[in-house]
Amino acid sequence: MIPTRFEYVAPRTAADVVAALDGESRLLAGGTWVVPEMGRAESRPRRVVDLRRAGLATISVEGSRLRLGAMCTYSDLLSSEDVTRHAPLLRTMASGVTGGSALRNQATIGGSVAAARPQSDVPATLVALRADAVVAGPAGSRRVPTAELFLGAGRTTLAVDEVITGFDLPSERMSGHGYVKLKRGGSSWPIVTAAALLRLDDDGRCETAHLVLGGVEAVPMTVDLTIMLGRPLGDQELDVAAARTVAALSAPWTDVLAPGDYRAAVAAPAARRALAMARANVGVTEGERHGRRPDCP
Amino acid sequence: MEVGLRTAGKSVGRPVRKHDGDAYLTANATYTGDIVLPGTVYAALVRAPLAHALIRSVSTAAAEGATGVIAVVTGEDMIPWCDEIPHGLDAGHLGGHHSAVFPLAVEKVVYAGEPIAAVVATSEADAHAACLMVEVDYEPLPVLLDVESALAADAPILYPAWAENVLIEGHVGNDDFAEVARTAPHVLEGELRTHRGTAAPMEPRTYLADWDAGRQHLTLYASTQNPHVLRTVLAAAMRLREDQIHVVAPKVGGSFGLKMYGSREDFIAPVLARMVGRPVSWVEERAASLLPAAREQVLSYRVAFDDDGGLLALDVEALTDHGAAAPTHGWAMAYVGALSTGLGYAIEHCHVHYRVVVTNKAPWSGTKPFGKDGATLLLERIMERVAAATGVDAGTVRRRNFVAPSAFPYRHTSGLELDSGDYAAALDQTLEILSHERLRADQARLRAQGRYLGIGLGFELMPESADIPGGFVAAYDTSTVRMSPSGRVSVLTGVTSPGTGSDTGICQLVADELGVALDTVSVVQGDTDTCPYGFGNISSRSLVTGGNAAVLAARDVADKIRAAARALLRADYDEPVLIEDGIARLTRDPSRSVSVVEAARAVYTRSYELELDVEPHLESTRTYRPSNIREVPDALGRMQTYTTYPYAVHASVVEVDVETGVVTLLRHVATHDCGTVVNPLMVDGQVTGGVVMGLGAAFSEELVFDDDGIPLTTGFKTYLLPRAVDVPRVELGHLCTPAPGTPLGAKGVGEAGFAGALAAAFNAVNDAVAPLGARLDRTPLSPIAIMRALREARR
Numbered sequence A: 001m002i003p004t005r006f007e008y009v010a011p012r013t014a015a016d017v018v019a020a021l022d023g024e025s026r027l028l029a030g031g032t033w034v035v036p037e038m039g040r041a042e043s044r045p046r047r048v049v050d051l052r053r054a055g056l057a058t059i060s061v062e063g064s065r066l067r068l069g070a071m072c073t074y075s076d077l078l079s080s081e082d083v084t085r086h087a088p089l090l091r092t093m094a095s096g097v098t099g100g101s102a103l104r105n106q107a108t109i110g111g112s113v114a115a116a117r118p119q120s121d122v123p124a125t126l127v128a129l130r131a132d133a134v135v136a137g138p139a140g141s142r143r144v145p146t147a148e149l150f151l152g153a154g155r156t157t158l159a160v161d162e163v164i165t166g167f168d169l170p171s172e173r174m175s176g177h178g179y180v181k182l183k184r185g186g187s188s189w190p191i192v193t194a195a196a197l198l199r200l201d202d203d204g205r206c207e208t209a210h211l212v213l214g215g216v217e218a219v220p221m222t223v224d225l226t227i228m229l230g231r232p233l234g235d236q237e238l239d240v241a242a243a244r245t246v247a248a249l250s251a252p253w254t255d256v257l258a259p260g261d262y263r264a265a266v267a268a269p270a271a272r273r274a275l276a277m278a279r280a281n282v283g284v285t286e287g288e289r290h291g292r293r294p295d296c297p
Numbered sequence B: 001m002e003v004g005l006r007t008a009g010k011s012v013g014r015p016v017r018k019h020d021g022d023a024y025l026t027a028n029a030t031y032t033g034d035i036v037l038p039g040t041v042y043a044a045l046v047r048a049p050l051a052h053a054l055i056r057s058v059s060t061a062a063a064e065g066a067t068g069v070i071a072v073v074t075g076e077d078m079i080p081w082c083d084e085i086p087h088g089l090d091a092g093h094l095g096g097h098h099s100a101v102f103p104l105a106v107e108k109v110v111y112a113g114e115p116i117a118a119v120v121a122t123s124e125a126d127a128h129a130a131c132l133m134v135e136v137d138y139e140p141l142p143v144l145l146d147v148e149s150a151l152a153a154d155a156p157i158l159y160p161a162w163a164e165n166v167l168i169e170g171h172v173g174n175d176d177f178a179e180v181a182r183t184a185p186h187v188l189e190g191e192l193r194t195h196r197g198t199a200a201p202m203e204p205r206t207y208l209a210d211w212d213a214g215r216q217h218l219t220l221y222a223s224t225q226n227p228h229v230l231r232t233v234l235a236a237a238m239r240l241r242e243d244q245i246h247v248v249a250p251k252v253g254g255s256f257g258l259k260m261y262g263s264r265e266d267f268i269a270p271v272l273a274r275m276v277g278r279p280v281s282w283v284e285e286r287a288a289s290l291l292p293a294a295r296e297q298v299l300s301y302r303v304a305f306d307d308d309g310g311l312l313a314l315d316v317e318a319l320t321d322h323g324a325a326a327p328t329h330g331w332a333m334a335y336v337g338a339l340s341t342g343l344g345y346a347i348e349h350c351h352v353h354y355r356v357v358v359t360n361k362a363p364w365s366g367t368k369p370f371g372k373d374g375a376t377l378l379l380e381r382i383m384e385r386v387a388a389a390t391g392v393d394a395g396t397v398r399r400r401n402f403v404a405p406s407a408f409p410y411r412h413t414s415g416l417e418l419d420s421g422d423y424a425a426a427l428d429q430t431l432e433i434l435s436h437e438r439l440r441a442d443q444a445r446l447r448a449q450g451r452y453l454g455i456g457l458g459f460e461l462m463p464e465s466a467d468i469p470g471g472f473v474a475a476y477d478t479s480t481v482r483m484s485p486s487g488r489v490s491v492l493t494g495v496t497s498p499g500t501g502s503d504t505g506i507c508q509l510v511a512d513e514l515g516v517a518l519d520t521v522s523v524v525q526g527d528t529d530t531c532p533y534g535f536g537n538i539s540s541r542s543l544v545t546g547g548n549a550a551v552l553a554a555r556d557v558a559d560k561i562r563a564a565a566r567a568l569l570r571a572d573y574d575e576p577v578l579i580e581d582g583i584a585r586l587t588r589d590p591s592r593s594v595s596v597v598e599a600a601r602a603v604y605t606r607s608y609e610l611e612l613d614v615e616p617h618l619e620s621t622r623t624y625r626p627s628n629i630r631e632v633p634d635a636l637g638r639m640q641t642y643t644t645y646p647y648a649v650h651a652s653v654v655e656v657d658v659e660t661g662v663v664t665l666l667r668h669v670a671t672h673d674c675g676t677v678v679n680p681l682m683v684d685g686q687v688t689g690g691v692v693m694g695l696g697a698a699f700s701e702e703l704v705f706d707d708d709g710i711p712l713t714t715g716f717k718t719y720l721l722p723r724a725v726d727v728p729r730v731e732l733g734h735l736c737t738p739a740p741g742t743p744l745g746a747k748g749v750g751e752a753g754f755a756g757a758l759a760a761a762f763n764a765v766n767d768a769v770a771p772l773g774a775r776l777d778r779t780p781l782s783p784i785a786i787m788r789a790l791r792e793a794r795r
């Protein structure tokens, strides 16, 4: 039940969506965040611009890049073979989202990114995957690395008349991935997430390494792991990565479920576990990966 | 009144499914929110955004002009229509302070979320929208958010007329600790803090009130636990006669105490309906439903004990953070906590000084298990500390202190009189289910690998079916059993069911007494026009009181069926008749029989064939009043105000991830004794549900406020109820020591599980982190608290 009155439009193209946007409008994707907010009258837009007809829910592969429409839901990610093949990290992430099938069928990745909530699963995952957001605005389309999209809790670089139409990311077919999520129970928002991607060369040395934590700071926190490149992935290297995670921390995020000092304290173990999982995952074929679901606490 | 024990019958004692379970499962059950009357309008509340403030002015003009708005009502506007809310248990009559509470705040708000005005509109959305347009000018006052600040010498006084921030205080037991401690081999002191939690039923408080101006009559559909008493207090405050009010409680989607009669929320819809002359629907918002509180105490203790771990004396200073004053029974949880402190352990000197402190938070509201949780946690914590101090095993310490089966009836220092039980046997069974020895070996082995398993015990003893002298909480209740000419049986009860299934249990009892099939019997509850006056469901009483009353009434009806059968079979008036499987037959000549249906029909249609002293109807109303209640205080001021004393021994097994503080619950075992079990499915369901609720309180359910007293846990993504994935299958053991003081021997089971689970989980986590030198003395056992404790230990 939404107490305030508003105009509702559902344009059929991204251009029409952009045309309908202004300072008093609100984009509606799956609505799992917007609708409750409007129900509590925390948000009172004059116009609601629904994305459902704008055709933004496709998933495709072009060359070595994966394209995801902004309106892809968690279920879309879970049922896409392209996602399983090229970004299994997304699949693992989506499988640990709460809210049951109702939420998984409804909530979109574009909505999660645009909402920019520090504790959400999607933002840090997309940053770890080095995804670009494709953003449509009055002047046309621009691409922004997701890492540069987030300004703070609930704040992005998106202008009021811009819409994310999709994401474009490199294939991680050859990488091992790890995803660790700390929560306060089944119903809790994530407290800290750690997404890791590792690729090894033929000699078992680290070729690429990406580690991004969510929930630790107001925006996804990237840990620079250049130091690990060219080295074999022993426990010592994981310890180094954990130490770098601690060093990367500057202003831990606090919310009602956990204070910053807790998030800071568990960032390193979460990071280390995600990397250990990624290490164990390297070279695992899709089939095997399918069979043995990585466990995310 | 002796009714006599019975053994398992055709229905009783069997795992019968809920008689109305299909309706719940197929979404065909009618809740209050499902009922729509022609012309229904909707209410919404303007709530205080500050925890403490004077209301300088309320401007309603803008809201009055808004779309769909029928009325905007302030606290002042409502006063001519509703007097102050009658207290369930007025602290002012018991040596404490009286507080006047109206449905909407007048002049001053004392907690954030307090309702200060109401809007009635033609749609729920318009009502909420207009609430945003009500302008309130507040003058902020300093806020008190904890007991220490509220008791400080320079603290602002919340209710100036009291001149203090203590609603009520009292002593239970003799204050003679110092004397005993002087010669005691050991004395330990400590402090235990519990946190604020709440009841959190899925269905919030929901009402539909219909005022008929022509008849001057109110019909109220309410998601309530006590329809009759609700009618009584509504009539008093609204200055109506009770016969001008009809209260109906449709299906209730959980209550856990929150829907006990007499909260200010009970009055919103009825008063507004009378003011606007149209049916008014009001559904409490989720955030508001999470306001009332269940616990938050500081328990300081001193305990004296001998070398074997035998407790000699216990002294407790119990500070309750009540929040604002309220007309409900909430504060009494502090008193009941004091009454039950140490219960089940033979402690000769047990003294509790309780103080109920007011602060700027929403008030305590009676919640399962009504204050006994804090007392349980305290004693079980003490048992562990005594075990650690003496080097005696924690189970053995409990065994040494338990009241022995040979000691019943046993009068506790608080006056409560334990009737039966075998606490040590419950402990033995729990340890056996656990494979305790082997588990301890596993624990030692895993510790060597850096994994921290913890095992914790928790003994709970729940006084149930309370009686408040002079109050509308009674140990007795009334049921009517009625058989129709076609042999259908209706049971009308003064008790109700919040979804627990006590009504199914009552069906089983009555079916067996009348020797008829279960589906012949239906139960009518929660209707003040049709059911006998009763006290609804509280204090785990519905089956014990309403069930026993129904048994008595069913026996009357069965006697009538026997008389009719004898008449139809031309048998002598003293010929014994056995009723079974719907057939009444002569015991001495079973070939001579009539069906119960024939006999029932004959009562109505061939009354002149019956003996003249047999009245030709098939209906009886009986009250069951337990004999063990003593309302008159003894020389020490002690009463015996509870009917039954069920108990359980719990064990929790946890693993603590010491890098993150995350706890994994590996196992939970509970051996429970509620005397005679009428329906094992319902009993297992109650115990399991209680355990899960207790584990939620132990680990994750917490009401959190910001520094200004604004609640931050406003929904189920932040007020964290346990989910199926969080809790292992609860492993249950059963004992049966029938309650000697009650017919049937059944003991209450509606509050079972919570307190013992909370205590066992608490002890388990402490056991897990003890080797690291860490200790937790407060709830919740959140990963945050565990990490802090570990960090402190490392210092």
Ligand SMILES: Cc1cc2nc3c(=O)[nH]c(=O)nc-3n(C[C@H](O)[C@H](O)[C@H](O)COP(=O)(O)OP(=O)(O)OC[C@H]3O[C@@H](n4cnc5c(N)ncnc54)[C@H](O)[C@@H]3O)c2cc1C
Residues within 6 Å of the ligand: A026, A027, A028, A029, A030, A031, A032, A033, A034, A035, A051, A070, A071, A096, A097, A098, A099, A103, A106, A107, A108, A109, A110, A111, A112, A113, A114, A115, A119, A120, A121, A122, A158, A162, A163, A164, A165, A189, A190
């Ligand atoms: C029960 C429940 C459980 C949940 N569990 C989890 C969980 O486990 N982990 C987790 O991370 N999250 C969880 N969430 C949050 C959920 O993932 C987000 O609410 C969801 O992803 C938001 O997507 P949406 O499509 O519903 O967004 P909407 O609510 O429609 O929109 C969210 C915001 O983004 C804006 N927006 C939407 N799409 C675009 C776009 N394409 N371009 C620009 N702006 C846009 C909207 O205007 C709005 O401000 C849960 C939510 C619920 C209700």
